[in-house]
Amino acid sequence: DAGITQSPRHKVTETGTPVTLRCHQTENHRYMYWYRQDPGHGLRLIHYSYGVKDTDKGEVSDGYSVSRSKTEDFLLTLESATSSQTSVYFCAISPRDSENEKLFFGSGTQLSVL
Amino acid sequence: AQKITQTQPGMFVQEKEAVTLDCTYDTSDPSYGLFWYKQPSSGEMIFLIYQGSYDQQNATEGRYSLNFQKARKSANLVISASQLGDSAMYFCAMRPINDYKLSFGAGTTVTVRA
Numbered sequence: 001d002a003g004i005t006q007s008p009r010h011k012v013t014e015t016g017t018p019v020t021l022r023c024h025q026t027e028n029h030r031y032m033y034w035y036r037q038d039p040g041h042g043l044r045l046i047h048y049s050y051g052v053k054d055t056d057k058g059e060v061s062d063g064y065s066v067s068r069s070k071t072e073d074f075l076l077t078l079e080s081a082t083s084s085q086t087s088v089y090f091c092a093i094s095p096r097d098s099e100n101e102k103l104f105f106g107s108g109t110q111l112s113v114l
Numbered sequence: 115a116q117k118i119t120q121t122q123p124g125m126f127v128q129e130k131e132a133v134t135l136d137c138t139y140d141t142s143d144p145s146y147g148l149f150w151y152k153q154p155s156s157g158e159m160i161f162l163i164y165q166g167s168y169d170q171q172n173a174t175e176g177r178y179s180l181n182f183q184k185a186r187k188s189a190n191l192v193i194s195a196s197q198l199g200d201s202a203m204y205f206c207a208m209r210p211i212n213d214y215k216l217s218f219g220a221g222t223t224v225t226v227r228a
Binding site: 088097103 | 118120145146147149151157158159161164166167205207209210211214215216217218219220221
């Protein structure tokens with residue numbers, strides 16, 4: 001199994017509070033991704049990183065920011081959580097940005113915004 | 115984002131029978147990769163099978179095979195000899211050569227009956 005750890009695994013927070021989710025990898029992979037999973041939508045890309053301090057937006061990036069100060073860590077921040085951000089969040093990693101490279105996923109973080 | 119369509123929200127299959135999960139995609143990219151992932155009730159994302167758009171033969175991995183019809187832009191997953199452990203959500207995904215971001219369909223839930 002790919003060495004990917006997401007923390008926390010579960011979190012309940014209130015609307016308007018900041019939240020940070022952490023993804024830690026031990027594979028030294030260059031590419032890291034944050035997805036959210038919602039019923040009827042599958043997984044949708046929030047942000048991704050192609051190196052330390054190199055990040056870019058995905059298709060559902062509004063309300064989220066990311067940071068990557070080290071190869072192994074990719075942080076997802078909800079600056080002011082809203083109920084629409086209640087979701088399961090997955091981190092994924094990949095050694096190369098190629099059409100034939102599969103992604104390895106973490107175990108997910110269940111976030112509830114009340 | 116690329117469009118991936120899985121039209122079957124849920125399916126039932128009898129144990130030991132085969133089941134086909136439909137997936138169609140829309141892309142103008144000349145090269146792309148197609149992936150299937152399994153998500154059991156425990157929540158993790160498990161890679162099952164990969165098909166390259168230029169591959170001449172359909173991919174197979176044990177009981178999983180991919181029925182790839184490039185002209186129809188379809189990449190159906192066939193699970194043969196279904197087992198109770200195959201009960202899960204299955205996601206079709208595509209990674210095109212132009213931006214390498216993995217896009218997912220909405221998923222199909224498979225329930226295997228004894």
